[in-house]
Amino acid sequence: ELKVEQNPLFLSMQEGKNYTIYCNYSTTSDRLYWYRQDPGKSLESLFVLLSNGAVKQEGRLMASLDTKARLSTLHITAAVHDLSATYFCAANRDDKIIFGKGTRLHILP
Amino acid sequence: DTAVSQTPKYLVTQMGNDKSIKCEQNLGHDTMYWYKQDSKKFLKIMFSYNNKELIINETVPNRFSPKSPDKAHLNLHINSLELGDSAVYFCASSQLGHGEQYFGPGTRLTVT
Known part of the structure; x- marks a missing residue:
């Protein structure tokens, strides 16, 4: 069972x-996603990572994404309040997407 | 044009009632989903439909019944509403195999 x-x-x-x-995800996954959710809003897709070593920046x-370690990271550089x-x-396997519990990020001015 | 739309945005109802939430996508995707987000913001998949056929049916009470009249629509009907059904319900769509999901604005259901 896939866990994230x-x-x-x-x-x-x-x-x-x-x-x-x-x-971290527990079993082999086809791809890894990152989403952002603002309070009271919907989810917005940020990144889709498809292969080992994939790196995307916005x-x-x-x-x-490191598929061998079953680990993805989201790095924030010089954070701003926005x-x-x-x-x-979220990771997917067999067409099922499993989400992590989310990281609530609060950036202080 | 809104890619994934849901109605209503807010739904307040009493225990025991039956209600429906509608979802439409105009992205041409072949797969649609329903998610439930509880008060702790945990997001859990409930159902997935591909080309009008059910492909994922997680452990949800059978009071919840999805209906997909066509590829662009996936409605959620809930019978005999309970307090624990209060949550935000999100519809999403994607192209099967590509996976990236586009989410609707959510429907905040409050059961009193």
């Missing part, structure tokens, strides 16, 4: 700092 674990679940950080959110966010949100990773 994220850590930390809560993260409060200062603007300008760097930090990483970790996503602004201050960079996602990577990045405050909940970030979910």
Whole structure:
């Protein structure tokens, strides 16, 4: 059974700092996703990672995938307040997508 | 144009009632999903339909019944609503095999 674990679940950080959110999954997965959810809003797709060593960047966010370690990371560079949100990773196997519990990120000005 | 739309956005109802939530996507995707997000923000898949056929049916009470009249629509009907059904329900769609899902705005269901 595919399980997805994220850590930390809560993260409060200062603007300008760097930090990483970790996503571990328990069995082989076809691909790995990162989503962002603002309070009271829907989920927005950030990245889709397809293969070992994949790295994608968008602004201050960079996602990577290590399929051997079954680990994906979402790295935040020089955080700004606008990045405050909940970030979910998700993995899929056999057409079923399993989400992590989400990391609630709060960036202090 | 909204890619994935849901109606209603808010739904407040009493225990024991029956209600429906509608979902439509105009992305041409062949797969649609229903998710439940509880008060702790945990997101759990409930159902998945591919080309109008049920392909994933997680352990949800049989009071929940999805209906897909065509590829672009997936409705969720809930019978005999209970307090524990209160949550935000998200519809999503994707192209099977490509996986990236597009989510609707959500329906906040409150059962009193």
